[in-house]
Amino acid sequence: MVGIGAEFMAESELVSQASQGSRRALARLLTMIQQGDQESIDSVLSISPVQSIGITGPPGVGKSCLTDCLAKIFADRGERVGVLCIDPSSPISGGSLLGDRMRMEQSGVHDRIYIRSVATRTSHSSIPLRLKAMISALSIAGMDRVLIETVGVGQTEIGIVSMTDSVLLVDGPDRGDIVQAEKAGLLELADVVVVNKGDLPGSEQAAANIRSGLALGPASSVPVMVVSALNRTGIDELVEALVSIQSRPSVEIVKWRHRLSSAIMDELVSRSSFESAVKDLVEGRVSIEQAIQNIIQQ
Amino acid sequence: MDPLRIVVAKPGLDGHDRGAKVVARALRDAGHEVIYTGLRRTPEEIIRIVEDEDASILGLSSLSGAHGFLFPRVCELLKENGLDDVVVFGGGIIPQADRPALFDSGVRAIFGPGTPTEEFTLFLNEVKSRRMSNKPVGVGFSDGWHWS
Ligand code: B12
Ligand SMILES: Nc1nc2c(ncn2[C@@H]2O[C@H](COP(=O)(O)OP(=O)(O)O)[C@@H](O)[C@H]2O)c(=O)[nH]1
Ligand SMILES: [Mg+2]
Numbered sequence: 248m249v250g251i252g253a254e255f256m257a258e259s260e261l262v263s264q265a266s267q268g269s270r271r272a273l274a275r276l277l278t279m280i281q282q283g284d285q286e287s288i289d290s291v292l293s294i295s296p297v298q299s300i301g302i303t304g305p306p307g308v309g310k311s312c313l314t315d316c317l318a319k320i321f322a323d324r325g326e327r328v329g330v331l332c333i334d335p336s337s338p339i340s341g342g343s344l345l346g347d348r349m350r351m352e353q354s355g356v357h358d359r360i361y362i363r364s365v366a367t368r369t370s371h372s373s374i375p376l377r378l379k380a381m382i383s384a385l386s387i388a389g390m391d392r393v394l395i396e397t398v399g400v401g402q403t404e405i406g407i408v409s410m411t412d413s414v415l416l417v418d419g420p421d422r423g424d425i426v427q428a429e430k431a432g433l434l435e436l437a438d439v440v441v442v443n444k445g446d447l448p449g450s451e452q453a454a455a456n457i458r459s460g461l462a463l464g465p466a467s468s469v470p471v472m473v474v475s476a477l478n479r480t481g482i483d484e485l486v487e488a489l490v491s492i493q494s495r496p497s498v499e500i501v502k503w504r505h506r507l508s509s510a511i512m513d514e515l516v517s518r519s520s521f522e523s524a525v526k527d528l529v530e531g532r533v534s535i536e537q538a539i540q541n542i543i544q545q
Numbered sequence: 546m547d548p549l550r551i552v553v554a555k556p557g558l559d560g561h562d563r564g565a566k567v568v569a570r571a572l573r574d575a576g577h578e579v580i581y582t583g584l585r586r587t588p589e590e591i592i593r594i595v596e597d598e599d600a601s602i603l604g605l606s607s608l609s610g611a612h613g614f615l616f617p618r619v620c621e622l623l624k625e626n627g628l629d630d631v632v633v634f635g636g637g638i639i640p641q642a643d644r645p646a647l648f649d650s651g652v653r654a655i656f657g658p659g660t661p662t663e664e665f666t667l668f669l670n671e672v673k674s675r676r677m678s679n680k681p682v683g684v685g686f687s688d689g690w691h692w693s
Contacts, residue, residue: 271627274599282547341548342573348594349583356590362597366548366578 258286265388270361273388277363280380283517291383299382299393300489301408303433304417306398309443311350312476313417314396318354318362320486321392329385329393330354330362333375333407341368347396361390376513378410405433409505413438413492415485418457420449425457435466436501438492441485445475465497520545549669551602554582554591556619559609564637564658568604571662575669588618592626602669605635605652612639617650620684624651629685632672634692636660651684654692668692 258279264272279287302310302317311332318328332347345364354360367375375381378395385393397407408414416437418425425434434440440461442454450473458471470488474481515521524538533541553569555562562584569581580598582591595603603623605616616635623631636656639647644655654668671692675682682690 270596271599274597278550278599336548336578337573340574340576342576343548343578344569344573345578345580346569346583349581352583356593364578364580364598368548 258284258290261287262290262387265384268389273361273384274363276384276388277381280377280384281365281368281375283377288377288380291380291387294383294387296379296382297386297391297393298413299395299411301395301397301404301411301414302417303397303399303404303408303414305419308417308419309476310396310398310417311347313441313443313474313482314347314394315351315354316476316479316482317486317489318351318360318394319357320482322354322357322359325359326391327359327389328354328361329382329388329390330360330396331378331381331385331393332362332364332396333378334364334366334398336366336368343367361385361388375407376517378407382410405436406505406509408433408436409502409509412494413489415489416440418442418453419444420447420453425460429460432501434461435464436498437466437469438498439485439488440469440471441481442471442473443476445473445481446478515542518542518545549577549602550580550598550600551577551604552580552582552591552595552598552600553604553606554586554594554619555584555606556586556588556591556615557607557609557611558585559607559611559637560584561606561608561637564608565604565606567662568606568636568665571665572604575662575666577669588615588622591619592622592628595623595628595631596626601630602632602634602672605633606637607635607639608637610638612637612647613643616647616652620651624685630683632682633684634668648689648691649687651687652691653682653684 261272261276265276276287302314304310314330318330321328334343334345336343343366345366347364348362351362354362365375382393395411397404414437420442440457442450444450454471454473461467461469472481472485472488474485520542524542527533528538551572553565555565569579572579580600582594605619607615620633633652634654635652639655639657647655656664672682681688
């Protein structure tokens, strides 16, 4: 039977069904938003978004396992939790391998948890286009909290985690990748730092190193915790730390700078004049300065 | 053009994941967004993932011999949940003799060991063109067509 295929529903209908708890309508709405459907985007942006936590750190430290644990705890407390797992798209093929769900065994079928894998697609800025609208859609659908997993500790992640209310930076016992995060300025944005895989040797030492690094700078009050997503130790304490985060004015300035510059980028890049400017540049008809003027003046 | 969203799933207790990973990578390289479920998913979990991810294609991989129960069960649940438009295909160790029953349950293609990955693309192109011309191809519409 064809039924009421969600793909044939109007945007307003999708929004109303999603807000009544239809997972399918929410799933479809997110697809439409990611495809850039303006009516869908407009239909969600009016709501004020719920609290979001960005979970970032180098590949392999256990972000997905930890996100799984956190989502489960929040859900067991009675909250509804939306999870967005962001992975890069290949700039050449446009394809993407979204494997974070592999690790999400506890939360995969929880009725109060909605997980969605998001590829960055053609985003020219650091953030998957329309991430903000996706968070709003999850909010409209009744989520009480949104967790966003991103990959890496470079400049790219600063843009993404700036979109979230709070930032959890994850490292492993023997990685020292935190140095990269520090170079990129990501450490300054972190509200909580965890060393995951606390079941392995070296994790306390790694945490001590991070603490002594932070002690000298403006983020000296940021908690550095050791947890194990595998053994589920330290997770309750982590949740407590996450729910009691206070916003720091110095960080808000940085975040708003990134939010604004990303929004400007999204806006300009999605104009039709952007594509024609690229073409003009390829064919050598304009200088890059002229190209910028052409886009701005559209 | 927007990429297809494809879930590649390992149903049941089967621990062979090489093939599923090869397929997932091949589909990514062909420009699709591939959500890999990881090992040991129940049919119910797979349905939930397809629904939440708004996937239009579901690939099932089985090498342990349990396809005869698991594939039809997944197809049945998709239909029960109104996901009739989802296209199901699969692969692994699936004897020829078992295939007609799987096709009857709604699976549209089965690929065995040694299948060149380009063939997946040919199949997906056929799926797209059938969709375009409104020919049934989703799991919920049985007109007997399958890839051969
Ligand atoms: C490697 C292997 C293993 C490895 C698995 C490693 C891993 N992580 O994957 C190990 C050693 C762990 C293993 C263990 C076992 N194995 Co084993 N194993 C194999 C072997 C030799 C190769 C499988 C393989 O990786 N092929 C390479 C990949 C790339 O090919 P593929 O999986 O077939 O995938 C291709 C296609 O089938 C297709 N495809 C597959 N999935 C999908 C999905 C979609 C959507 C699409 C479009 C296409 C597609 O596309 C792929 C690319 O062309 C096969 C024999 C064989 N020749 O197939 C036996 C085989 C599968 N194993 C077998 C058995 C019995 C076992 C054990 C039970 C053995 C034991 N007694 O302990 C255990 C069970 C493990 C478990 N928990 O399930 C039997 C299964 C018999 C059956 N079905 O009736 C086989 C067939 C050997 C045999 N002839 O008896 N095995
Ligand atoms: N020993 C140990 N391994 C873990 C822990 N958390 C995750 N892992 C393993 O680390 C690997 C990467 O985990 P994943 O969550 O995918 O990392 P991500 O890339 O940061 O998302 C997997 O093999 C996990 O099983 C932990 O607390 N302890
Ligand atoms: Mg991950």
